Amino acid sequence: MYKKTLHQLIDLINKKEITGREIHKSVLDRIDLKDKDINAYTTVFREYEEYGKDGILKGIPIAIKDNMHIKGKRTTCSSKILENFVPEFNATVIEELEKESASFMGKTNMDEFAMGSSTETSYFGVTKNPWDTTKIPGGSSGGSAAAVACGEAIAALGSDTGGSIRQPAALCGVVGMKPTYGRVSRYGLVAFASSLDQIGPITKDVEDAAILMNIISKKDEKDSTSVNIKREDFTQYLNQNIKGMKIGVYDKVLKDCSEGVAKSMENSMDILKNLGCKLENVDLPSVQYCVSDYYIIAPAEASSNLSRYDGVKYGFRADGYDDLMDMYIKTRTEGFGDEVKRRIMLGTYVLSSGYYDAYYLKAQKLRSLLKKDFNSAFAKYDCIISPTTPTEAFGIGEKAGNPLQMYLSDIFTIPANLTSIPAISIPNGISNNGLPTGLQIMANAFREDNIFKCASAFEKEFNIIDKLPMN
Numbered sequence: 001m002y003k004k005t006l007h008q009l010i011d012l013i014n015k016k017e018i019t020g021r022e023i024h025k026s027v028l029d030r031i032d033l034k035d036k037d038i039n040a041y042t043t044v045f046r047e048y049e050e051y052g053k054d055g056i057l058k059g060i061p062i063a064i065k066d067n068m069h070i071k072g073k074r075t076t077c078s079s080k081i082l083e084n085f086v087p088e089f090n091a092t093v094i095e096e097l098e099k100e101s102a103s104f105m106g107k108t109n110m111d112e113f114a115m116g117s118s119t120e121t122s123y124f125g126v127t128k129n130p131w132d133t134t135k136i137p138g139g140s141s142g143g144s145a146a147a148v149a150c151g152e153a154i155a156a157l158g159s160d161t162g163g164s165i166r167q168p169a170a171l172c173g174v175v176g177m178k179p180t181y182g183r184v185s186r187y188g189l190v191a192f193a194s195s196l197d198q199i200g201p202i203t204k205d206v207e208d209a210a211i212l213m214n215i216i217s218k219k220d221e222k223d224s225t226s227v228n229i230k231r232e233d234f235t236q237y238l239n240q241n242i243k244g245m246k247i248g249v250y251d252k253v254l255k256d257c258s259e260g261v262a263k264s265m266e267n268s269m270d271i272l273k274n275l276g277c278k279l280e281n282v283d284l285p286s287v288q289y290c291v292s293d294y295y296i297i298a299p300a301e302a303s304s305n306l307s308r309y310d311g312v313k314y315g316f317r318a319d320g321y322d323d324l325m326d327m328y329i330k331t332r333t334e335g336f337g338d339e340v341k342r343r344i345m346l347g348t349y350v351l352s353s354g355y356y357d358a359y360y361l362k363a364q365k366l367r368s369l370l371k372k373d374f375n376s377a378f379a380k381y382d383c384i385i386s387p388t389t390p391t392e393a394f395g396i397g398e399k400a401g402n403p404l405q406m407y408l409s410d411i412f413t414i415p416a417n418l419t420s421i422p423a424i425s426i427p428n429g430i431s432n433n434g435l436p437t438g439l440q441i442m443a444n445a446f447r448e449d450n451i452f453k454c455a456s457a458f459e460k461e462f463n464i465i466d467k468l469p470m471n
């Protein structure tokens with residue numbers, strides 16, 4: 001059962017051949033077999049909990065990244081500082097899933113506070129890539145992606161600030177989508193960089209992504225940045241003819257990609273041409289600055305968001321302090337890991353009065369330029385494609401000591417966050433080293449329809465779902 005997609009299981013339940021409870025048991029057995037090795041979960045819900053049976057999800061368990069609140073269950077953000085923090089309320093996405101009779105499988109491992117690209121910064125230890133356990137699964141939603149890839153979850157939610165859904169999805173051979181900023185409520189998602197964060201699905205195929213998107217996309221009064229846009233049924237865009245679709249190819253950096261990634265990309269372009277799409281190279285001049293831009297804006301917002309962990313309001317407090325200031329310092333010193341501290345220092349630096357104009361303001365200006373580049377590109381193209389990542393999954397420990405190298409692995413995914421546009425990663429090949437690669441498809445803001453059309457048509461021609469590491 002754990003090998004099946006969400007839509008296959010929904011069909012089987014509708015035919016009364018299986019139940020949500022049986023699926024939960026099948027996935028739980030799979031977790032018991034695999035998770036000692038893979039470490040995809042921070043918390044597993046061993047008891048099956050049901051929230052009705054009549055909704056679309058029919059009691060099927062979904063895995064949730066451990067930075068979204070499920071009432072009464074701990075939300076750790078894979079950080080020591082929140083190790084024992086139990087929220088009193090549900091995130092809006094959880095409420096929406098419950099309304100459609102989801103159940104939950106557990107909370108998945110991640111980089112601490114979603115800061116990272118490898119899940120190595122987790123306080124609970126690295127998650128391993130089920131395709132090759134000497135490799136990282138990507139990050140920060142590495143637990144969700146690894147779980148879906150090896151049957152430790154039927155489907156999952158992740159969050160994406162600079163690529164954290166799409167990059168691990170690509171490196172684990174599954175589908176991951178970041179919706180348009182504002183499409184999905186962030187209420188109850190622990191904030192990393194509020195102007196970039198967005199929740200989205202990680203699934204085995206595109207149809208499953210559309211099903212979860214249908215459920216979580218909704219205007220929410222509790223999130224002032226959520227947008228009031230008509231709900232659409234994304235499954236209507238599946239299995240369509242995409243002849244004549246205009247696609248811009250961002251291939252500027254292909255020369256810097258690994259051989260396997262470049263090969264998969266070339267093959268993907270052939271597939272899309274055969275489907276009748278019109279492909280053209282697109283130049284996005286500001287994209288070359290996007291990593292630098294992101295590493296000013298994201299840490300700036302993070303340093304502000306993380307100031308609330310002071311040992312008073314939430315979670316962990318250090319022992320043996322002398323006074324209030326000493327308590328703050330000891331709590332944050334012991335409670336946060338190195339990467340989080342690095343981001344806080346970067347962020348407070350670029351926001352400090354002497355440097356604000358030189359760094360933060362300039363970074364915001366660049367963000368506008370980037371937006372302009374994409375706007376003029378989307379005047380010509382329905383979608384823009386690129387590889388999701390420059391390389392296949394790298395070795396555990398390989399980049400851990402080199403933050404800059406690590407940051408560069410998000411070079412293709414970051415622009416979508418900085419410009420608020422939607423983007424998906426779908427599997428587009430398996431390299432000679434046995435590791436999967438991903439194709440990223442971006443579209444203009446609120447044009448997820450184009451993404452689903454393109455991704456679904458592509459997937460019908462090429463997918464690796466039978467090759468997922470399910471044994």
Ligand code: GLN
Nearest residue numbers: 114115116161162163164
């Ligand atoms: N890897 C990027 C970072 O470290 C993006 C993380 C994310 O999308 N949450 O910030």
